[in-house]
Amino acid sequence: MARADHHKRAFDKGVFLANPDTETQPMRTQASVAQQKGQKLYQKGDFKAAIEAFGEALRQPNVDNIGIWDNRSATYCKLEQYDQARRDAKQMIKTAKDDERGYLRCGKVLILEGKPEKALEIYAYGLKMLPSEHPRRGVRHQDDVDMLEQLHKKLEDRMRLNRHDPFTMLPLEIAVLVIQQFSFKQIVGILRVCKDWERFFGSMTNLWMNIDLTGARGKVPWTAIRSYIRRSKAMLTHATIKNLSAASTPKTLEFLSRCPRLEHLELWVSHDCKDFYQKFRGSKKLKSLVLSADMPISHDYFGKLLADLPKLERIALWNMKSSNMDFYNSGQWPKSLPNLKSITLASRQTMPQPTAQHMAALSVPGLFENSESPVYPNLEELRLDFDPEVHNIYTFPHGPDRHLPHLRRLELRGKTIEQDLCTLLPNTIEHLHVQGGAARRPTYLDLRDGPLPNLHTLIFIDTGFISPQTLPVFINDAQAPIKTLYLNECFNLRIYDLFDMIQSTEVPNPKLEKMTELSVTHMRGVDDVGAHRIFTLLLELKVLNLSYTQITGVTIRLFADARSSDSREGAKLDRLFVRGCEGVSSDAVAYGRERGLEVIT
Numbered sequence: 001m002a003r004a005d006h007h008k009r010a011f012d013k014g015v016f017l018a019n020p021d022t023e024t025q026p027m028r029t030q031a032s033v034a035q036q037k038g039q040k041l042y043q044k045g046d047f048k049a050a051i052e053a054f055g056e057a058l059r060q061p062n063v064d065n066i067g068i069w070d071n072r073s074a075t076y077c078k079l080e081q082y083d084q085a086r087r088d089a090k091q092m093i094k095t096a097k098d099d100e101r102g103y104l105r106c107g108k109v110l111i112l113e114g115k116p117e118k119a120l121e122i123y124a125y126g127l128k129m130l131p132s133e134h135p136r137r138g139v140r141h142q143d144d145v146d147m148l149e150q151l152h153k154k155l156e157d158r159m160r161l162n163r164h165d166p167f168t169m170l171p172l173e174i175a176v177l178v179i180q181q182f183s184f185k186q187i188v189g190i191l192r193v194c195k196d197w198e199r200f201f202g203s204m205t206n207l208w209m210n211i212d213l214t215g216a217r218g219k220v221p222w223t224a225i226r227s228y229i230r231r232s233k234a235m236l237t238h239a240t241i242k243n244l245s246a247a248s249t250p251k252t253l254e255f256l257s258r259c260p261r262l263e264h265l266e267l268w269v270s271h272d273c274k275d276f277y278q279k280f281r282g283s284k285k286l287k288s289l290v291l292s293a294d295m296p297i298s299h300d301y302f303g304k305l306l307a308d309l310p311k312l313e314r315i316a317l318w319n320m321k322s323s324n325m326d327f328y329n330s331g332q333w334p335k336s337l338p339n340l341k342s343i344t345l346a347s348r349q350t351m352p353q354p355t356a357q358h359m360a361a362l363s364v365p366g367l368f369e370n371s372e373s374p375v376y377p378n379l380e381e382l383r384l385d386f387d388p389e390v391h392n393i394y395t396f397p398h399g400p401d402r403h404l405p406h407l408r409r410l411e412l413r414g415k416t417i418e419q420d421l422c423t424l425l426p427n428t429i430e431h432l433h434v435q436g437g438a439a440r441r442p443t444y445l446d447l448r449d450g451p452l453p454n455l456h457t458l459i460f461i462d463t464g465f466i467s468p469q470t471l472p473v474f475i476n477d478a479q480a481p482i483k484t485l486y487l488n489e490c491f492n493l494r495i496y497d498l499f500d501m502i503q504s505t506e507v508p509n510p511k512l513e514k515m516t517e518l519s520v521t522h523m524r525g526v527d528d529v530g531a532h533r534i535f536t537l538l539l540e541l542k543v544l545n546l547s548y549t550q551i552t553g554v555t556i557r558l559f560a561d562a563r564s565s566d567s568r569e570g571a572k573l574d575r576l577f578v579r580g581c582e583g584v585s586s587d588a589v590a591y592g593r594e595r596g597l598e599v600i601t
Helices: 002-012 033-044 047-058 065-078 082-095 100-112 116-129 139-162 172-179 184-190 195-202 222-231 249-257 273-280 299-308 471-477 495-502 510-514 528-537 553-563 586-594
Strands: 210-212 238-241 264-267 288-291 314-317 342-347 381-386 409-413 431-435 457-461 484-488 517-519 543-545 575-577 598-600
Touching: 033 047, 033 065, 047 065, 065 082, 065 100, 082 100, 100 116, 100 139, 116 139, 184 195, 184 210, 210 222, 222 249, 238 249, 249 273, 273 299, 299 314, 471 495, 495 510, 495 528, 528 553, 553 586, 586 598
Parallel strands: 210 238, 238 264, 264 288, 288 314, 314 342, 342 381, 381 409, 409 431, 431 457, 457 484, 484 517, 517 543, 543 575, 575 598
Antiparallel strands: none
């Protein structure tokens, strides 16, 4: 024991010894002259010279490499060069997994680095790899193994004493505030940490009011959903269901339908719409419903959902199918839906125009009918998304009269626009997004109801009707305070047409100079000269997308240098998109990023 105590004290002090017990250590050779020189330099405190000596020793043949790495690792620790020390220690383990010195030294280095958890792992790994008895090792080997066990136990005990459960140390109110920052996925993961946390988190009913399976890495079994619902005492209010196996879907929907306080439901699973309707027709508190493209919906069930869910404020159906008019003609379609504020309908079905007997998939019954009492008096958001597998013209809007007095957001994808589009827009409109549609286009637009004082976001993507004749209706005539403007793939427009509208003297709109985001991808005429014009014209600009244009690194340098300039003669961008710009080099991108400009390639 005296030998073991002496060796332990030497190790704890970071001292290393040449192997005096060579008669009991046939696997460890005598220290070479260079190694002994390094040991003496170490004892004198000349650590840099000692490292050089140990390096020389390693280059000599038939030496104790493990002992030399051990010596050099300890010397690196004295210089606080822990990366180098750890490298030597790991080399010891890699070279001789049955030699305890590597584990001892590596653990020591990790403790000095402030990584006791890693040191504990190394000690445990060493005890696992080292044989309890070795016929070629003597007393010293067993002493070192004993020391490894002692260090492992000592470190384990010390870490256990220093480990405190934060949720027992903090006041309950503070703990709750911390827990509220976790996502549902993180909360589920925390349950697996320990039984105390499982009981603590599992008992907090409020944590289980919002089930969100979006981040699940695999298929979630129905038993897990049942467990989450039980933790909420069946009082959950929000559920976003994804990543379910087909076998788990029916039982999951059954459990959810029994939750009387459910207000928000998103289903990204495949299921029959009839069965879904039967299960949820009694969900009187449901305010938001989203059904994925894997659940086809006909207008019959669209109307039934609206009629039987009286508090519904938002509905999004991502796979609408064309239907006959029987349900609507029967008078069962709701006459008034004052709570409904948002409708999203999407379809990929190729279909003819609606007739007296046939209702097209994206038709919204009652939306464009001439009546004194509108069906959707408080509708604020309307999104119609048409993406057929075979190209088909689908015009918008329909009907002689419109009852959308409170519409704030309109998104149309794949719809062919007629010249009366602007007659649909009330002065409450804030966000207009038009994308795709047929090549057929109106040559002019008529703005009948005057300015659009709230229109701050205007997005046109691949829209053939946007031209120097039609865009001024939104840019100038509407006198809109546009903050965000997208003119992507609008091939009937040049950048200089836009400049003329912004600086128009006939119908000026000074609000345009306050624009903060502009996107003009694929636009004709956008080169370094055009980019410089944007730079001097839109001084409040923060985000600019010039992807797939003719700009070069000159433009990046222009905007990057402006960030560090005190001059107010140009825009100070935060983000610049340059995807697909062949004239932009990697050096130019690096230059912009070094100066704090976020360059997206």
